[in-house]
Amino acid sequence: MSSLDAILAGKYPAKAHARRVAGYLQERGHGGSGVIYLEAQKTRLIEDNDEAMPFRQRRFFYYLSGCLLPDSRLTYDIKSDKLTLYIPPIDPDEVIWSGLPLSPAQAQKQYDVDRVLSTTEVNTTLASIASAHNGKAVAFAIADQISDDIKFQNFAETNLSALKAAIELTRIIKDGYEIALLKKANDISAKAHIAAIEASKTATNELEIYGAFIATCIANGCTEQSYHPIVACGENGATLHYQKNNDNLVDSVTKQRKNNVLIDAGGEYRAYCADITRVFPLSGKFAPETRQVYEIVLQMQSECIAELKDGVQWEDIHALAHRIAIKGLLKLGILRGSEDELFEKRVSVAFFPHGLGHYLGMDTHDTGGNPNYDDKDPMFRYLRVRGNLPAGSVITVEPGIYFCRFIIEPFIHSPELKHYIDTEVLERYWRVGGVRIEDNIHITRDGYENLTTAPKAIEEVEKLAL
Numbered sequence: 233m234s235s236l237d238a239i240l241a242g243k244y245p246a247k248a249h250a251r252r253v254a255g256y257l258q259e260r261g262h263g264g265s266g267v268i269y270l271e272a273q274k275t276r277l278i279e280d281n282d283e284a285m286p287f288r289q290r291r292f293f294y295y296l297s298g299c300l301l302p303d304s305r306l307t308y309d310i311k312s313d314k315l316t317l318y319i320p321p322i323d324p325d326e327v328i329w330s331g332l333p334l335s336p337a338q339a340q341k342q343y344d345v346d347r348v349l350s351t352t353e354v355n356t357t358l359a360s361i362a363s364a365h366n367g368k369a370v371a372f373a374i375a376d377q378i379s380d381d382i383k384f385q386n387f388a389e390t391n392l393s394a395l396k397a398a399i400e401l402t403r404i405i406k407d408g409y410e411i412a413l414l415k416k417a418n419d420i421s422a423k424a425h426i427a428a429i430e431a432s433k434t435a436t437n438e439l440e441i442y443g444a445f446i447a448t449c450i451a452n453g454c455t456e457q458s459y460h461p462i463v464a465c466g467e468n469g470a471t472l473h474y475q476k477n478n479d480n481l482v483d484s485v486t487k488q489r490k491n492n493v494l495i496d497a498g499g500e501y502r503a504y505c506a507d508i509t510r511v512f513p514l515s516g517k518f519a520p521e522t523r524q525v526y527e528i529v530l531q532m533q534s535e536c537i538a539e540l541k542d543g544v545q546w547e548d549i550h551a552l553a554h555r556i557a558i559k560g561l562l563k564l565g566i567l568r569g570s571e572d573e574l575f576e577k578r579v580s581v582a583f584f585p586h587g588l589g590h591y592l593g594m595d596t597h598d599t600g601g602n603p604n605y606d607d608k609d610p611m612f613r614y615l616r617v618r619g620n621l622p623a624g625s626v627i628t629v630e631p632g633i634y635f636c637r638f639i640i641e642p643f644i645h646s647p648e649l650k651h652y653i654d655t656e657v658l659e660r661y662w663r664v665g666g667v668r669i670e671d672n673i674h675i676t677r678d679g680y681e682n683l684t685t686a687p688k689a690i691e692e693v694e695k696l697a698l
């Protein structure tokens with residue numbers, strides 16, 4: 233068993249998470265006695281059909297339970313430090329179709345909770361917690377995530393605002409078990425990225441590459457995708473979140489295979505996400521223009537990653553990526569002018585329009601980033617994380633350079649900015665589409681740990697694609 237699998241053979245640290253969330257609430261003035269109440273996602277049927285909708289566990293519930301069962305609930309009595317999981321009772325009609333559900337005794341062995349009861353016992357347990365605290369306890373829950381049958385009787389107060397924010401902020405800093413889950417998701421996704429490159433050699437359509445990625449994820453234990461994969465050949469790579477994944481790899485006019493494929497895809501492992509982007513050539517070797525752009529993006533990424541450590545200001549790293557992009561595009565002749573002027577005028581935003589990265593965890597765009605989408609500065613508007621990165625956080629570093637007509641043309645037509653872009657040189661680069669390289673980075677006290685193992689060195693990628 234690998235050391236990673238040995239860690240993951242243990243229980244998800246639900247109790248430690250409950251304590252951290254309670255501690256956070258207490259630090260913010262919610263002292264005294266209280267109970268945290270959370271519900272799992274419910275089993276929901278498709279609107280006009282008797283099949284269940286695809287299930288995705290509520291992350292708030294999972295964080296304090298490690299339980300992927302639908303229709304479950306939990307309470308955490310803060311003062312007595314007692315975490316209780318409630319699972320649905322046996323429904324004899326359902327057993328015919330689905331077999332026996334997990335028993336409370338089995339659940340007790342599997343999850344890091346103090347006891348397991350039936351969901352029929354939630355209200356009596358809540359009532360006994362309230363009376364144990366003489367009606368002085370506060371019930372913390374999340375608005376719109378409380379079933380109609382739940383009664384917070386004899387609690388001094390029901391607080392529906394503090395808990396969600398407390399969990400969102402607590403989630404920023406990952407513990408060792410969570411890092412192991414993210415590594416596992418990354419290891420499996422790296423296999424899937426390699427399988428996607430292998431599949432591209434005989435593929436005629438994006439769909440075959442997309443299928444190879446998902447098949448490899450599932451076969452290795454990532455039964456869900458972190459997000460809808462992006463498999464974009466040629467100019468499709470200029471659409472940041474391209475979703476169709478069904479275009480032909482051969483250009484209909486030139487009858488040639490397109491230059492390259494951008495694949496942004498990651499498997500989800502036990503509710504933890506990988507988020508990885510790679511670009512590879514379709515003919516075994518990068519076209520010269522793609523290779524030039526790839527080298528710039530790789531430099532943006534490696535120099536930014538090298539700066540990462542506890543407390544670093546994310547805006548500074550994002551700005552550094554822009555400076556490297558500007559230098560690279562000046563060298564290619566696509567941009568004209570001085571580096572400082574291009575930076576001040578935000579011209580590089582035409583080619584790198586999104587933020588450098590986001591927190592990663594149970595959500596691909598994980599909680600706690602404190603973005604400011606109303607920022608008037610176009611260079612920082614889409615930055616999903618603002619401020620200092622703490623040790624223990626996990627962030628994506630995903631610089632890109634794109635040749636998207638919709639985004640670049642307003643710059644070319646702007647009287648103030650058009651002289652900064654050489655349209656004749658630019659003409660040769662539209663076919664590149666887009667290059668983005670994305671890794672998942674764990675911030676540590678003195679530096680960082682790169683969780684992503686998918687190949688990205690040019691020689692390595694070309695060898696796989698040949």
Ligand code: GLY
Nearest residue numbers: 459496507596630
């Ligand atoms: N895959 C979505 C993103 O990178 O943000």
Ligand code: MN
Nearest residue numbers: 507628630670
């Ligand atoms: Mn990302």
Ligand code: MN
Nearest residue numbers: 496507508670
């Ligand atoms: Mn991504």
